[in-house]
Amino acid sequence: MIEGRYFILCLQAAIEKIPKNLVMCLATLVICTILGMFIALARTYRVPVLAPVLDALIALCKAFPANLILLICIMVYTYKFNDFIAFFHLNMTIRDVDLIYIAIFALCIVALPGISEVLRSGLLAIPKGQFEAGYAVGMTAFQTFRDIILPQMFRVVVPTLTNSTLSLMKTTALVNVMGVSDILKGATDAAQDAYCFLEAYLAAAIVFWVIGIIIEQISKALERYFSKSVKQAV
Amino acid sequence: MIEIKNIKKSFGKLSVLTDVSLTVQPHEVVVVLGPSGSGKTTMLRCINFLERADSGKLTVGDMTIDFTKVSKREIHEIRKKVGFVFQNYNLFANKTALQNVMHGLVVVKKMPKAEARKKAEEALAWVKLEDKHDYYPSQLSGGQQQRVGIARAIALEPEVILFDEPTSALDPELIDETLEVMKNVAKRGITMLVVTHELSFAQDIADKVIFMDGGVVVEEGTPDEIFNHPKEERTKQFLARIIATKTLSKKIEG
Ligand SMILES: Nc1ncnc2c1ncn2[C@@H]1O[C@H](COP(=O)(O)OP(=O)(O)OP(=O)(O)O)[C@@H](O)[C@H]1O
Numbered sequence: 066m067i068e069g070r071y072f073i074l075c076l077q078a079a080i081e082k083i084p085k086n087l088v089m090c091l092a093t094l095v096i097c098t099i100l101g102m103f104i105a106l107a108r109t110y111r112v113p114v115l116a117p118v119l120d121a122l123i124a125l126c127k128a129f130p131a132n133l134i135l136l137i138c139i140m141v142y143t144y145k146f147n148d149f150i151a152f153f154h155l156n157m158t159i160r161d162v163d164l165i166y167i168a169i170f171a172l173c174i175v176a177l178p179g180i181s182e183v184l185r186s187g188l189l190a191i192p193k194g195q196f197e198a199g200y201a202v203g204m205t206a207f208q209t210f211r212d213i214i215l216p217q218m219f220r221v222v223v224p225t226l227t228n229s230t231l232s233l234m235k236t237t238a239l240v241n242v243m244g245v246s247d248i249l250k251g252a253t254d255a256a257q258d259a260y261c262f263l264e265a266y267l268a269a270a271i272v273f274w275v276i277g278i279i280i281e282q283i284s285k286a287l288e289r290y291f292s293k294s295v296k297q298a299v
Numbered sequence: 300m301i302e303i304k305n306i307k308k309s310f311g312k313l314s315v316l317t318d319v320s321l322t323v324q325p326h327e328v329v330v331v332l333g334p335s336g337s338g339k340t341t342m343l344r345c346i347n348f349l350e351r352a353d354s355g356k357l358t359v360g361d362m363t364i365d366f367t368k369v370s371k372r373e374i375h376e377i378r379k380k381v382g383f384v385f386q387n388y389n390l391f392a393n394k395t396a397l398q399n400v401m402h403g404l405v406v407v408k409k410m411p412k413a414e415a416r417k418k419a420e421e422a423l424a425w426v427k428l429e430d431k432h433d434y435y436p437s438q439l440s441g442g443q444q445q446r447v448g449i450a451r452a453i454a455l456e457p458e459v460i461l462f463d464e465p466t467s468a469l470d471p472e473l474i475d476e477t478l479e480v481m482k483n484v485a486k487r488g489i490t491m492l493v494v495t496h497e498l499s500f501a502q503d504i505a506d507k508v509i510f511m512d513g514g515v516v517v518e519e520g521t522p523d524e525i526f527n528h529p530k531e532e533r534t535k536q537f538l539a540r541i542i543a544t545k546t547l548s549k550k551i552e553g
């Protein structure tokens with residue numbers, strides 16, 4: 066049923082696209098972690114106006130299916146591109162922009178609610194005494210956050226953030242609804258001629274599986290690194 | 300020197316500090332006693348702005364501020380002049396003993412790393428923890444953690460160090476080592492404001508004892524005056540109760 070020759074063909078096509086998924090996943094992860102941190106802080110410390118607005122936005126974003134968000138983004142993008150260019154007096158056409166940026170933008174909307182929630186729970190897990198110790202030593206709020214709170218937060222959130230990363234990685238396979246090529250699209254494109262879709266799906270599955278394993282391993286290493294301070298006895 | 304004048308603080312309707320004034324002269328050790336809930340912790344926390352007092356004045360060294368109109372800058376300046384030793388240690392969980400002591404020197408005092416390390420090593424040696432530099436707080440006993448907490452405070456050379464029941468979270472056998480270190484701190488001439496129920500410490504070390512109850516200073520005097528000739532009924536009752544508890548727990552321990 067599975068034809069080895071076709072399978073290899075699809076696998077090669079899928080592997081070629083790995084960097085694309087990785088770039089989308091990593092860029093989204095970095096952007097969401099930074100933005101998510103600010104959102105978590107604003108919501109935890111109930112910054113007036115900002116906090117309730119963010120609460121509502123996050124609740125809204127959480128409710129939409131990922132592929133719907135991707136579709137809306139690409140729709141708005143294609144309809145509004147010319148207005149946007151005109152507004153900023155830029156000299157470019159829609160073909161000059163790589164759709165991957167739009168994909169990353171859309172993926173950020175998909176992933177941001179989850180990641181900011183993960184960071185918020187991490188922030189809430191740090192005892193108040195850690196902040197107070199920083200202030201008592203004479204550190205500013207920023208110094209305390211940077212040197213004391215943030216490192217402890219990462220230790221707490223690495224396992225949950227790994228889950229977010231894994232599901233983000235899976236979501237990158239949906240970007241072909243926007244016309245962006247990725248691992249899955251690469252594999253199925255290669256299958257067009259020979260009509261060997263089963264081989265293509267299998268190839269894509271294996272690639273995602275291996276990436277998943279690698280992400281887990283990286284996470285374990287990070288966990289070990291961040292938890293060296295809580296290991297018992299030397 | 301540190302002086303607080305007419306400090307007031309309520310949490311909602313509950314008035315915790317009704318009107319408290321006290322002075323600690325340079326190199327003096329002042330011990331604050333008082334029943335649970337009398338506002339001792341709140342008073343110390345107000346001095347360090349971990350809690351915001353409603354009104355009153357605070358002088359630390361050459362700096363005087365009014366609690367009703369104090370700026371962020373002033374709060375930061377005061378905190379740099381005041382050390383704090385917490386009841387539950389509050390060591391930085393992500394830093395080793397040495398880093399705990401060093402960090403403030405580098406980040407707050409802007410000391411070069413090598414110098415800060417030397418100073419931190421001295422401070423740790425001073426609390427007899429020279430062999431525990433690279434231990435994380437989770438790997439230290441309560442008594443050791445508290446000694447690191449004390450080293451962290453003294454290394455910064457503040458005008459005054461506030462101690463909030465530094466031994467009350469410790470097992471009995473660890474209390475003595477911590478009190479010993481505190482006695483050494485006192486002998487070094489460091490100005491100290493100490494909340495504790497360790498009467499022996501107060502008796503041996505304090506220059507002045509203050510008895511607080513219900514958000515006011517009920518009585519203050521030398522250890523001899525407070526312990527041997529208390530004037531106020533509330534002071535007598537409180538001392539009797541503490542001594543009774545102490546003897547009882549001694550009997551139980553055998
Ligand atoms: N953040 C807070 N919010 C509301 N009430 C508080 C807060 N902190 C303290 N209190 C109340 O203020 C009162 C005084 O508390 P405080 O901790 O200062 O007492 P204390 O003298 O240190 O007692 P203890 O000997 O038990 O430590 C208590 O009734 C307490 O419930």
Ligand SMILES: [Mg+2]
Binds near residue numbers: 339340341463464
């Ligand atoms: Mg207290």
